[in-house]
Amino acid sequence: MEENGLARMGVRPSFRDYVRELWRRRAFIGVLATSKSQSRNQNSYLGQLWAVLTPLLNATVYVIIFGIILDTTRGMSNGIAFIVIGTFMFRFFDRSVVVGADSIRNNLSLVRSVHFPRAVLPIAQVLSELTTLLPALIVMIGVSWVSQFFPGQGPVPLDWSWFLIVPAVLLLWLFSTGCAFLVGRWVAITPDIKNLIPFAMRFLMYGSGVIFSINHLLGDHPAAKILEYQPVAVYLYLARGAIADEPTIPQDPVMWYLGVGWALLFLVVGFVMFWRGEERYGRD
Amino acid sequence: MTETDEIDFEIDPEDLEGGPGTERELGEPCLLVDDLHITYRVLGAKRIGTAAADDAKGRRFLRRLLAQGRDQVGSVREIPAVRGVSFTARRGESIGIVGINGSGKSTLLRAVAGLIPPTKGAVYVAGEPSLLGVNAVLMGKLSGERNIMIGGLALGLTQAEVRAKFDDIVEFSGIGDAVYLPMRTYSSGMSARLRFAISSAATPDILMIDEALATGDATFRQKSKARIDTVREQAGTVFLVSHSLATIESICSRVLWVHEGRLVMDGPAEDVCAAYKGFVRAKRRKS
Numbered sequence: 001m002e003e004n005g006l007a008r009m010g011v012r013p014s015f016r017d018y019v020r021e022l023w024r025r026r027a028f029i030g031v032l033a034t035s036k037s038q039s040r041n042q043n044s045y046l047g048q049l050w051a052v053l054t055p056l057l058n059a060t061v062y063v064i065i066f067g068i069i070l071d072t073t074r075g076m077s078n079g080i081a082f083i084v085i086g087t088f089m090f091r092f093f094d095r096s097v098v099v100g101a102d103s104i105r106n107n108l109s110l111v112r113s114v115h116f117p118r119a120v121l122p123i124a125q126v127l128s129e130l131t132t133l134l135p136a137l138i139v140m141i142g143v144s145w146v147s148q149f150f151p152g153q154g155p156v157p158l159d160w161s162w163f164l165i166v167p168a169v170l171l172l173w174l175f176s177t178g179c180a181f182l183v184g185r186w187v188a189i190t191p192d193i194k195n196l197i198p199f200a201m202r203f204l205m206y207g208s209g210v211i212f213s214i215n216h217l218l219g220d221h222p223a224a225k226i227l228e229y230q231p232v233a234v235y236l237y238l239a240r241g242a243i244a245d246e247p248t249i250p251q252d253p254v255m256w257y258l259g260v261g262w263a264l265l266f267l268v269v270g271f272v273m274f275w276r277g278e279e280r281y282g283r284d
Numbered sequence: 285m286t287e288t289d290e291i292d293f294e295i296d297p298e299d300l301e302g303g304p305g306t307e308r309e310l311g312e313p314c315l316l317v318d319d320l321h322i323t324y325r326v327l328g329a330k331r332i333g334t335a336a337a338d339d340a341k342g343r344r345f346l347r348r349l350l351a352q353g354r355d356q357v358g359s360v361r362e363i364p365a366v367r368g369v370s371f372t373a374r375r376g377e378s379i380g381i382v383g384i385n386g387s388g389k390s391t392l393l394r395a396v397a398g399l400i401p402p403t404k405g406a407v408y409v410a411g412e413p414s415l416l417g418v419n420a421v422l423m424g425k426l427s428g429e430r431n432i433m434i435g436g437l438a439l440g441l442t443q444a445e446v447r448a449k450f451d452d453i454v455e456f457s458g459i460g461d462a463v464y465l466p467m468r469t470y471s472s473g474m475s476a477r478l479r480f481a482i483s484s485a486a487t488p489d490i491l492m493i494d495e496a497l498a499t500g501d502a503t504f505r506q507k508s509k510a511r512i513d514t515v516r517e518q519a520g521t522v523f524l525v526s527h528s529l530a531t532i533e534s535i536c537s538r539v540l541w542v543h544e545g546r547l548v549m550d551g552p553a554e555d556v557c558a559a560y561k562g563f564v565r566a567k568r569r570k571s
């Protein structure tokens with residue numbers, strides 16, 4: 001067949017062709033991502049203002065419930081900063097996995113009418129979450145800084161280390177994209193898995209110390225080490241280390257190595273897994 | 285009143301003057317469909333009504349409930365939508381596909397476009413097919429402008445190319461300033477026009493149109509016919525699914541008649557359309 005210039009349809013392209021094709025569509029990824037985040041707040045009077053208001057309200061709720069009523073951060077220098085950074089970063093990861101899982105189904109009309117590497121979809125979905133995270137990051141840093149003026153909260157001094165939030169967020173973004181590839185493939189092929197995601201997320205949320213410190217809670221328990229070095233906890237550690245000034249969260253090169261390692265591992269494994277399912281997406 | 289008027293209530297044949305131009309010389313084969321089978325798998329779609337209730341008659345309420353519940357767990361139904369279709373298409377050909385509702389036309393087209401993997405058999409293509417479906421709204425929440433960009437990029441154009449073609453696309457679609465409104469506010473004809481303009485902007489090797497012309501008005505139909513001719517002149521192939529035989533006869537030189545997923549007839553437009561008309565008439569008389 002090949003000699004007539006006819007190529008077989010519906011077979012998975014080779015890995016190299018796939019990557020090359022994906023690279024060629026990078027503008028497509030960017031436009032898709034920005035369009036999605038813009039359309040999100042379109043049907044409201046305040047419009048894009050919600051990109052800042054939503055995280056601000058979220059921060060308020062978390063601080064009131066966990067910081068003041070439940071006081072889950074007892075013994076910490078600045079509990080508000082700890083909780084706000086934790087919840088914002090985790091929310092980004094959580095959203096990324098959820099939209100990654102739906103990336104094929106939510107774009108079915110596109111999938112069913114045009115041919116392009118489907119990996120475009122999870123990448124664009126997570127990227128669009130990243131663009132909504134940026135205004136939220138400013139809120140996050142602002143609230144953390146303001147928190148030191150509340151009674152009983154330790155200082156959050158302006159520091160050069162604040163710039164480390166940029167690599168921390170970038171690593172978390174890469175890691176989340178890897179996870180989006182994995183769940184995207186699983187859910188596209190076995191839709192039932194989607195129902196398990198909220199539970200997995202709950203598990204990760206409590207296992208990563210989003211609203212409390214694992215170290216304080218578990219102490220020297222053997223499970224503490226596992227929980228401490230699993231990817232989500234590592235990224236929370238890096239983000240907190242950048243902004244907050246907790247004595248229990250010093251800058252630690254090991255955590256940075258781990259952060260890079262987890263990101264690359266999930267990105268590569270996730271991408272290869274996603275590519276291997278390519279010809280099956282959109283089948284129904 | 286002629287036969288055609290009776291069947292094609294939505295179209296005036298004079299909108300589509302000119303005929304398909306069968307004299308055009310055909311080029312190389314550019315599409316080869318070899319014993320194509322497509323089976324849909326539908327999860328959790330057991331019948332709960334009559335069948336389950338009948339054989340559960342007399343059983344206790346609880347057992348009946350359990351039996352019904354079991355049917356709903358892990359049930360998979362297979363729907364053979366296309367069952368063994370083979371044909372070859374050449375460059376410059378325009379091929380119509382006719383058949384009653386649910387006969388598998390859209391499925392066949394999607395499979396040929398490589399959007400559904402074949403269950404069995406294979407499709408070989410030279411070039412990149414572009415499918416224009418009636419319900420392929422790109423993104424309803426976004427403006428037409430955004431959709432033009434997204435659609436163009438998805439088809440493989442660069443951003444600069446889309447920008448260069450933007451005026452052309454808007455002009456062709458004829459929707460004017462509505463292009464800056466979200467697509468969900470469009471009438472069905474307006475979105476059909478915009479989609480057609482986007483899909484044909486890249487002058488694809490194989491253009492597939494699934495009922496997308498049906499909602500357009502007379503001007504649009506004339507324009508789209510001209511566009512289809514352009515694609516054919518540039519050695520492209522056009523597939524057209526339509527329930528309007530007048531449209532098919534005026535645009536297509538060759539017609540495939542699909543029934544229950546099988547190819548019933550494949551030949552020159554007049555012959556197949558005549559046979560199909562006979563079939564439809566016989567069916568109507570029966571009911």
Ligand SMILES: Nc1ncnc2c1ncn2[C@@H]1O[C@H](COP(=O)(O)OP(=O)(O)OP(=O)(O)O)[C@@H](O)[C@H]1O
Pocket residue numbers: 284324325326363364365383384385386387388389390391392
């Ligand atoms: N997404 C789907 N999942 C399961 N079955 C489907 C799906 N789409 C179509 N089918 C089934 O496949 C068969 C063929 O459907 P198809 O849409 O190809 O028909 P069609 O010829 O395009 O009909 P129409 O003229 O109404 O557009 C039908 O029996 C339909 O029930």
Ligand SMILES: [Mg+2]
Pocket residue numbers: 389390391494
């Ligand atoms: Mg159809």
